[in-house]
Amino acid sequence: MSEILINDALTVAYLPQSQSAVTLGKNQRPTAPLEKETGSTTEYARWGDDNLFPQNITREIEANTIIGSTLDWKARALYSGGIMYGSRSYDEKGEEKFTPFIDVDIEEFIFKSNVLRYLIEASTDLYYFYNVFPEIILSEDRSQVVSISAQEATFCRWARQDQNDGLIKKCFINANWDKEGSDYLDNSVPVIDPYYASVDKVKGDTSSKYIYPVSYPTPGKVYYQLAHWDSIRVSGWYEVAKAIPAFKKALFGNQVITQYHVEISKEYWSDKYPNWNSLPIEKKKELMTEELEAFDRRMSGIDNAGKSIMTSFEHEELHGKDHSYWKINPIDNKIKSGIYIEDSQEASSHILYALSVDPTIIGSAPGKGMGGGSGSDKREAFNMYISLCDVHAHLILEPLQFIAWYNGWSKKYPGFTWRFRRPILQTLDKVTPSKRETTTPDASNKNNSGS
Structure with missing residues (x-):
């Protein structure tokens, strides 16, 4: 007879004969807001009125010269030098000390699972949609997490909330949401509840793969968060920015000069x-x-x-x-005189403001003033931006922290944590000659620090 498994927190048990997961004691997870059903017959929650919101957003981004490249820049800035892991401790003054180390099992996991690919894919979806769908895969005996990847956000849809506890328990993955068909819901993956005892609940379950939900919170959203930069479209500045090149193209193509x-x-x-x-x-x-x-x-x-x-x-x-x-x-040639340059520059400024990126970092917005700012402006703007990215880093690393607890690394190494390598730009007079020769960022370089 197989042994009944009970977790250390005494909150979850697994009964092998009946293959049942048992929750012990009082439910200690936060209350889930339950959205009232409005007559929809679909098992999944529609993302946008036509269920194609991310697909539509992607097409609109591809038609703009600023949004896509800036979102890509933000994803690369968050990724920076990749990740490192180590132990967090505190000295006698209460100041944090981070000590990196090398563990063969963790290194093998990073290599086999291609964690670095997960990081950039997840960062991209975070900045595009504020919704990330990391998939975690367990070993055959369910003793270890062996893989993590980021499912393409445009292909994922949440199941509707359970009407009893308000939880979202499945994620449907399909590349053909724009095509009606009976195979819409054939491919689904159970969802981890990230709010309380997530490791214990997964260990007491039976599935071999899960979606760990990651999202940046925005007010009033139950299923899908809405990126703040989307105000570009709602406000009309996207249409203004789109109309100007279209008008100029038509003018150049049709006007007799x-x-x-x-x-x-x-x-x-x-x-x-x-x-x-x-x-x-x-x-x-x-x-x-x-x-x-x-x-x-x-x-x-x-x-x-x-x-x-x-x-x-x-x-x-x-x-x-x-x-x-x-x-x-x-004849006064309006094309030659730069018609609508000011309007284009104003639209670009609004777009960059909504994207929360200082124009001096990536170069000045289109228009008559093409200066990209001084080096000191770029340095300070970049350092300020990087210092505010910690919350995004924590979201992307949250599934990896879950894995560290599941695989026992957090118990083996007290204070175990993941961190991004972050460059802090300095002037040459503040960097020693030996540091100037360093081309590969690592944990020992003081110009790179964990987030």
């Missing part, structure tokens, strides 16, 4: 050709063509640059004024 408007008095022809009025139409066109071709050659071409042109005029005795036969009027 005209630099001059030439007015020729009708008296010119009759005065130059005395028999003008009696000439047939074809002859008049021939004479006009010759005259205009000669004028056109005079007004164009590199060889004629800077040359002068002479036109004749007549004096009107009746009105006492000179009347020119030819009048040449330059």
Whole structure:
């Protein structure tokens, strides 16, 4: 007879004969807000009105020159030099001390699971959608977590809340949400409740893989969080930024570029050709063509640059004024003068503000002022940005911390924790020559610190 398993916290038990998970004692997880059903018949919660919100967002990002590259920059800045692990302790003054070390089992896990790939994929989904879907896979005997990966956020949909406890217990994964079909819900993975005793509950369960939900909280959202940068679309600045290049493209493609408007008095022809009025139409066109071709050659071409042109005029005795036969009027070319540059620059500024990135870090926004800022501006802006990324780092590393507890590393090494390697930019006069030669960031380099 197999042994009944009870966790150390005495909150969860597993009955092997009946294959039952038992919760012992009072439910100590936070109360889950239960969203009232509104008549939907789907087993999954729709992401957006058409259930294609992430797909639609991705297409709109791809059509913008700022949003996609800036979100990618934020993901790379969070990743920085990758991760390291070690033990956290405190000295006699209460100041934190982080001591990295090497463990063969942990190194094997990082290598086999390709944790570094998980980090950049999860960071990308975090900044795009504020929703990340890490998948955790257990060994055959369920004693260890052997793999972690980030499921593509656009392919994931949460099951509707359990009406009894308000928990979301399944995640459906499908690459064809835009196609109706009976296989919509064939591929589902159970979901870990991250709020209380998550390790104990998984050890008392029977599944071999789980989704560990990661999201950045935004007010009023039950299933899917909404990234703050989405205000770009709601406010209308995305449409403004989109309309300007579309307008300019159409202008360049369809406008006849005209630099001059030439007015020729009708008296010119009759005065130059005395028999003008009696000439047939074809002859008049021939004479006009010759005259205009000669004028056109005079007004164009590199060889004629800077040359002068002479036109004749007549004096009107009746009105006492000179009347020119030819009048040449330059046309104000709006394309050449930079039409809508200010509007484009304003739209770009709003987009970068919504993305929470100082324009000096990635270069000035499009417009007349193309300066990228000084080196000191970039350094200070970058250091300030990095110092505010800890909460994002903790979210991405939370599933790895779960794994550390599940696999026993946190018990083996008290204070065990994961950290991102973070570069802190300094001026050369504050960095020793030996540090300047360091090209690979590591835990011993004081210019790189854990988050």
